[in-house]
Amino acid sequence: MxxxxxxxxxxxxxxxxxxxxxxxxxxxxxxxxxxxxxxxxxxxxDNGVGTDYLAKGPRRFKPDAGAVRLVWVGRILPRKALPMALDALAKVRHDWMLTIVGNGLAETTVRQMIAERGLSERVHWAGRRLTWEEVRAAYLEHDALLFTSLRETSGVQLLEAMALGLPVITLDLHGARDVVPEEAGIKVPVTTPAEVVCGLAAAIDRFASLSVDKKMRCLVRAGSSPEPxxxxxxxxxxxxxxxxxxxxxxxxxxxxxxxxxxxxxxxxxxxxxxxxxxxxxxxxxxxxxxx
Structure with a gap:
């Protein structure tokens, strides 16, 4: 308003x-x-990543690889909407696991946030701020970035993930709308809170259902550099x-x-x-x- x-x-x-x-x-x-x-x-x-950050080679998806591995990266602030991400994950039908990379709230608050939704067994969080090398490794160990920020100029996490060929599941909002190519991930329309939660859950299920070939096409598109x-x-x-x-x-x-x-x-x-x-x-x- x-x-x-x-x-x-x-x-x-x-x-x-x-x-x-x-x-x-x-x-x-x-x-x-x-x-x-x-x-x-x-x-x-206003953001960018260096050429030394790029992946050394293409990522490979395996058929029947099990749970889809999602990573959420950012400071745990209200506008980053981690609770919304957790609410969406609670509705996902496919098997999944989430790694939270970042800090910003007291550890007890975050742990309670996860436990209240019954997600403790599938959500992993180190409880501390990770190093640059650890964040990069986290991108490489997962299948997709889950980016739920409600107010974001552009989101350097989006560039970091795509520089490593990681598909993105995000909101069709602000910088994410401009930065993420249509074929490099799934962008969820922003309407009401309830609809956005359901939309994110559906997007995760959709991504988990993609064939290996379609996931690889997402990787190729995500790894292509936008014109500066x-x-x-x-x-x-x-x-x-x-x-x-x-x-x-x-x-x-x-x-x-x-x-x-x-x-x-x-x-x-x-x-x-x-x-x-x-x-x-x-x-x-x-x-x-x-x-």
């Missing part, structure tokens, strides 16, 4: 109008910013805000980044001495909430 009201907020329209350049990290945010009067907003993806979006060059002056703009508690911050480290193929006009709003989906998530 608050997001829909942003285009009508004089504060936000005035704030965004002062920026010399506005960049949005996904199509949802781009459309929102255009409604706020900035038709010149440009799409700029040219980034800015030089040093950019950034202006951004933290805190709740709606509550009036606004703290303006500014800083510089060396954009030449990101991409040297494009220059943003007027950015060398002006102010730039690097959106990264920020407006889509206001007010409040951890990012």
């Amino acid at each position: 608050l997001t829909k009201a942003l285009p009508y907020s004089p504060l936000h329209r005035r704030w965004i109008g002062k920026m010399s350049t506005v960049l949005a990290a996904n199509e949802d945010t781009l459309r929102l910013i255009k409604k706020m009067g900035r038709s010149d907003v440009r799409l700029q993806f 979006t040219p980034g800015p060059r030089g040093r950019l002056r950034l202006s951004f805000c933290t805190g709740s703009l709606w509550g009036g508690n606004v703290k303006a911050k500014s800083g510089e980044i060396d954009a030449s480290e990101r991409n040297n193929d494009a220059t943003i006009p007027g950015s060398s001495d002006g102010r730039v709003l690097w959106s990264l989906g920020l407006l889509h998530y206001l007010p409040g909430g951890p990012r």
